[in-house]
Amino acid sequence: MQIIDGKLVSETIKKQLAEKVTELKALGKKVPHLAAILVGTNPASETYVASKVKSCAEIGYNSTLLRFDAQISEQHLLDHIRSLNENADIDGILVQLPLPKHINEELVINTIDPNKDVDGFHPANVGRMVSGLPTFIPATPYGIMLLLEHYRIPTKGKHAVVIGRSHIVGTPMSILLSRNSYPGNCTVTICHSQTTNLKEICLQADIIVAAIGRPDFVTADMVKEGVVIIDVGINRIADATKKSGSRLVGDVNFKEVSEKASFITPVPGGVGPMTIAALLKNTYFASQGQQV
Numbered sequence: 001m002q003i004i005d006g007k008l009v010s011e012t013i014k015k016q017l018a019e020k021v022t023e024l025k026a027l028g029k030k031v032p033h034l035a036a037i038l039v040g041t042n043p044a045s046e047t048y049v050a051s052k053v054k055s056c057a058e059i060g061y062n063s064t065l066l067r068f069d070a071q072i073s074e075q076h077l078l079d080h081i082r083s084l085n086e087n088a089d090i091d092g093i094l095v096q097l098p099l100p101k102h103i104n105e106e107l108v109i110n111t112i113d114p115n116k117d118v119d120g121f122h123p124a125n126v127g128r129m130v131s132g133l134p135t136f137i138p139a140t141p142y143g144i145m146l147l148l149e150h151y152r153i154p155t156k157g158k159h160a161v162v163i164g165r166s167h168i169v170g171t172p173m174s175i176l177l178s179r180n181s182y183p184g185n186c187t188v189t190i191c192h193s194q195t196t197n198l199k200e201i202c203l204q205a206d207i208i209v210a211a212i213g214r215p216d217f218v219t220a221d222m223v224k225e226g227v228v229i230i231d232v233g234i235n236r237i238a239d240a241t242k243k244s245g246s247r248l249v250g251d252v253n254f255k256e257v258s259e260k261a262s263f264i265t266p267v268p269g270g271v272g273p274m275t276i277a278a279l280l281k282n283t284y285f286a287s288q289g290q291q292v
Ligand code: GUN
Pocket: 094, 095, 096, 097, 098, 119, 139, 140, 168
């Protein structure tokens, strides 16, 4: 069994991007600039956004964090996005999700300039991805593709089971894994809350991408020997033995499933850091007027 070290791979990618920043500076060109919008004080969102902004600084990008009260009006938020769209110094815009209930997420995403949509959530970019055109690939699935590639994990003809159908992870992941390129060419099954025979399907999987948001959901009896496990879950659970009183676990029971897996991502230190590395790559592409 090999542990997929997302932290290490993300550090390598960040180093490569930092070198590109050094080159841009040497040529007197502007460095990539990411604008992040955070509405309210959701603790998980606070952590994610802080980590994105910190990573920008580490590799020499500029970043701007716009924080708004949870009560901000939808109109006001849209005006801020439009002004970032028009600001030539800003290359990438991300609005951290989820948003408060009174704000229409779809409208917010539709307002971001597709050329600055480094999350790849705008319908124009989703359409481009489905059509196999260059686009911004959503950061979590993009990070997973980079991990599969880095570890040269065989994917052609394999049965990939994606658990979860969110627009952020499950749906784009299933499209990318079925594409006619490496990593891809998988036969993909998407499972979700209405799937009735989940265990049976998982037992047929060569690759499982777990993006359900339920701690330790995938157990050893659900997987076959040699399976590749990609665990997207980041669940905080109580643990009285920890100083903080809690710890992070994935959607997969690492202890038991790792005994059967050929490759497995740990939580933390697997997919999480790669999501940030992928976002930074997208932001670099946006600054160069390119898409993946
Ligand atoms: N919330 C959970 N994941 C993401 C993400 O990748 N991007 C944004 N903007 N919000 C999220």
